[in-house]
């Protein structure tokens with residue numbers, strides 16, 4: 086409530102004298118883009134690794150997390166699973182960024198992040214975003230490999246780097262693709278390698294898979310694009 090008051094005051098003041106982002110918003114944006122928000126030595130992600138802040142900014146990119154435009158004025162988050170914004174953020178912070186203790190409400194960093202998320206949410210209300218996790222893994226038809234190359238660049242390359250070399254990957258914790266799937270025949274003799282790969286993309290670190298990669302919901306990645314990606318990777 087207090088933050089919205091500030092935003093309104095700013096909008097009113099802005100009519101009189103130019104009113105840019107407040108220092109708290111600027112600090113919040115810097116934190117949003119900084120992987121050091123989490124002090125874990127195993128974390129290389131910032132919020133901005135997985136979330137665009139508007140659909141224009143997302144462009145052709147396929148982020149695992151949805152755009153955060155309007156996020157502070159949604160009625161709930163994570164498909165209704167989280168009912169406070171701080172819990173929704175902390176879910177990402179602990180699950181993906183390996184933060185050991187959740188950010189506390191009174192922590193100046195949480196407050197600044199909150200102010201930044203409020204600045205992305207000019208409307209008093211925004212609709213909840215649907216988020217459909219694919220629980221049961223089934224095979225998908227292989228698609229157009231040329232589209233698959235675009236999907237790889239748009240969705241996977243920031244973290245995994247170039248295919249077959251891993252060049253420019255964000256972290257060496259992200260294995261070189263598709264090479265890692267070469268071991269799947271031995272590790273999972275009863276599942277075709279393509280299916281193990283699909284499971285990783287759809288489940289990320291959840292459903293007992295482990296790691297810290299985010300899952301791709303249906304909204305984040307269609308089966309059609311996933312099939313194209315598999316065709317491009319030869320899986």
Ligand code: HEC
Pocket residue numbers: 117122130131132133134135136149150151152156159161162163164170173174177178181182198213214216297298299300302
């Ligand atoms: C490794 C990827 C990743 C990182 C890093 C990450 N998120 Fe997320 N986040 C996701 C995914 C996946 C979801 C679930 C899909 C969705 O709703 O966006 C999600 C969901 C959310 C949601 C709920 C959105 C909604 O309406 O349901 C919020 C809020 C959020 N993230 C904020 C943050 C913030 C702030 C940070 C940084 C502290 C962060 N995330 C870091 C991947 C990530």
Ligand code: HEC
Pocket residue numbers: 130134135149240241242243244245256258259260262265282285286289290295296297298299301
């Ligand atoms: C936000 C960064 C990030 C993005 C985006 C990302 N990955 Fe990952 N991925 C990782 C990390 C880190 C690991 C190693 C830890 C783990 O397994 O969760 C990993 C592991 C994997 C693995 C290996 C699982 C295993 O242990 O054998 C596969 C396969 C994979 N990713 C595929 C993909 C594909 C395909 C995409 C694009 C659709 C993608 N990833 C997008 C970070 C990412």
